Amino acid sequence: MTTEVRVPTLGESVTEATVATWFKKPGDSVDVDEMLCELETDKVTVEVPSPVEGVLEDIVAQEGDTVGVDALLANIAPAGEAGSTTVEERPSATKPEAKPSSDDATPVDVMVPTLGESVTEATVSTWFKKVGDAVQQDEMLCELETDKVSVEVPAPASGVLTEILAEEGATVEAGGKLAVMSGGAGAAASAPAESKAPAEAPASSGGKDVEDAPSAKKAMAEAGLDPKQVTGTGKDGRIMKEDVSAAISAAKSAPAPAAAPAQAQRAPSPAEDAAREERVKMTRLRQTIARRLKDAQNTAAMLTTYNEVDMTEVMALRNQYKDLFEKKHGVRLGFMSFFTKACCHALKEVPEVNAEIDGTDVVYKNFVHMGIAAGTPQGLVVPVLRDVDAKSFAEIEAEIAEKGKRARDGKLSMAEMQGGTFTISNGGVYGSLMSSPILNPPQSGILGMHKIQDRPMVINGEIKIRPMMYLALSYDHRIVDGKGAVTFLVRVKEALEDPRRLLMDL
Template identity: 50%
Template sequence: MADIYVPELGESVADATVGKWLKQEGEAVKSGEALVELETDKINFEVEAEEDGVLESIAKGEGETVEVGEVIGSIGEGSGEPAASEDEGASEEAGAGAEEEAPEEPAGDSGGSSNGSSGGSEGEFRASPTVRKLAAEYEIDLASIAGSGSRVTREDVERAIREKDRGGAQPAAEENGSAAKESAPKAQPSVQPSGREDQEERIKFSRRRQTIAKRLVESQQTAAMLTTFNEVDMTAVMDLRRRRKDEFNERTGARLGFMSFFTKAAVAALKAYPNVNAELQETELVLKKYYDIGVAVSTDEGLVVPVLRDADRKSFAEIESGIADLAVKARDGKLSLADLSGGTFTITNGGIFGSLLSTPILTMPQVAILGMHKIQERPMVVDGEVKVRPMMYLALSYDHRVIDGREAVSFLVRIKELIEDPESLLLEG
């Protein structure tokens, strides 16, 4: 027998959540075949079998938190074909502390099987450890579930949980006797039932979504966050792109977008104002002399921020290609932990969704984040004349513990100056 361990999860990642078992107990597995999907704060990844055999046991069910090096299952010898169901049943009975003959002696069972129903007894011993754990968590009596065929499945238990939720607290009140009945009218639930529970859907947050929520709250509670705004005239950059984008694409194979201009401008501004490219560690400010720029990317599971390494050393084409590659990997769920770790400053572009103005939240432990927005034509006074110009609002959220208001405003003004005179970016490079 070979144990299945939680592998190293990467820098600063100590635990994961069991997302989904791709193999079930008793199934044959081959070396290198994916067994289970683990979810971390940053990415999902699969744990593979290290040898051929049969998935003998599952020690950690879906939704459970596991740590690096922890045993989550085991692989035994065999093909898993003829006796898969028998082996699986035996391992589950052993996990429940019952003998193989237990189904023949329902009177010896505890709990809901005391009524002597053979269906209830069989259902209890035909549930996997994962299903038994879920039932115990929600106080569901397995013996009361008919089951799907000869087994009680996760779907059967989830259906029973939904039925229990719809039933409210009435059964519990009946069990508690007349005293509970008398006090029931006085107790007012914190949330009044709408009567439309059958039209509602409950979706459990993924590990990543929970982490995003936690980090956002931590960021607002930890940093003295403040946002300063400015607006930038995009005329020069748009004109340059219009004239050069085809040639740029033919020569480099990359699309000339706005992100390369803003990344270049951000790096130049970070060099001019080094406190913005820093990290606060207790009573010390760590100034970083490298420029790893995080680029916010929206995915189906939420926002992720892959990192473009050494952006100060990259050309426009390398920046555009690097960001495009990271975006594709993010949306395909193929980002590695290395792609997401670190980062000294972040750029987020809400303009692609039509956002005109926003206050981005810091990506801790960074001390600043730049928000780009939608380009919108507006009347502007230029040299004493009113002209229509493509304008974009910029937002810089920053940690006021580290960055003073004057420094933040000056940083944003520097980006504005560079974008409005894109040729100056060549001199900065």
């Protein structure tokens, strides 16, 4: 009896994956739990083990194919029986089937999938199909946006999209109905003939009949790019999100056209200005960021205190040991580990900066889960490094590098961005000289780092040029008094100007 190998559950809010690599080929013997293939999602890589011992009879989803949850990947025959199963006996996404009558076309509901923990509603962002279009099972129908992630909705079966119940911009609840399909092979076969036109004649998208990645379509729409301007590197020329990013970068680096001769211009009218404007609906993620930041201002009695730190000793220590540090630990020594350690040192002395308000209670944290704010193309995210007070410089640097990369790639899970007790925001990487960071609720403190700039300083009665950095501590005055905030910032300054204090716990 043939055993089917199907796509496993891919994780919260993940509905499809790409077949990255097959480790076996048809005819190979496989053992139970031996790795058959590897799938890639936008968050994780998933290995698919063999459910039984036997022989890999055929592969249904080839490398580069996009597959949905529970889609058929391959078939395994018992040892000694490979090849004995006929095509008619084995279910396959690509096998020929007898054409049923039109009576076999049964309605199939397209439902809103599980949206994730604590997420109850979403907004319909984009429909990739319209009423009357023929669709294949697991082909993307639409994309939903929540305040945390984007969710792509695949077709539950092959057929024809007969009705769309939630138009673009509509808000839908988890488990709600999005559309209705006329399911079954008969329905798919009875689709209008014009749905096959792209395969017979050059299409407006450049003559290819390959569906571009939904995330790539969205990125092209946001950037105002025509698909003809983007070279697809996916299977059969499919445009991927990375291709759009590359096209945008190439456009920015292209030489600017020669300036036209100056001409006298009249002031445009308000109507003409309006015609040149572009109105784009905020993503759910951006709406959430805006709401949370405004809630922080409305809820907390937020105040900011400033100081400056002489980075001479930290920079000298880093320059002296960075090569040896990287050789031993396999990670570069940066400034963030010094600031993280200095904050942990100061939080021990001023624990209210590491606490939070819960109703009429103050909750003191006897640990430090440090949030490291990071700017990404999707928006501001704050991955959390847990128990950093018990970690070494090397462990902190390695975790910052790893989480920072996955944040930029959009592969952080929600669990990795929750539970922080204090946050560091480094605006200096963008050139910021001074700013007032906003609290990350329910935390009571956030440290803002800024640009290191050479400035003249009076040292022992002499003017010397020193690398200086402004520090800003925003805190909730409901729980942290001015004395505590200033003391915290002074302890951070002392630890950075004399790093030996960290070693001796002074």
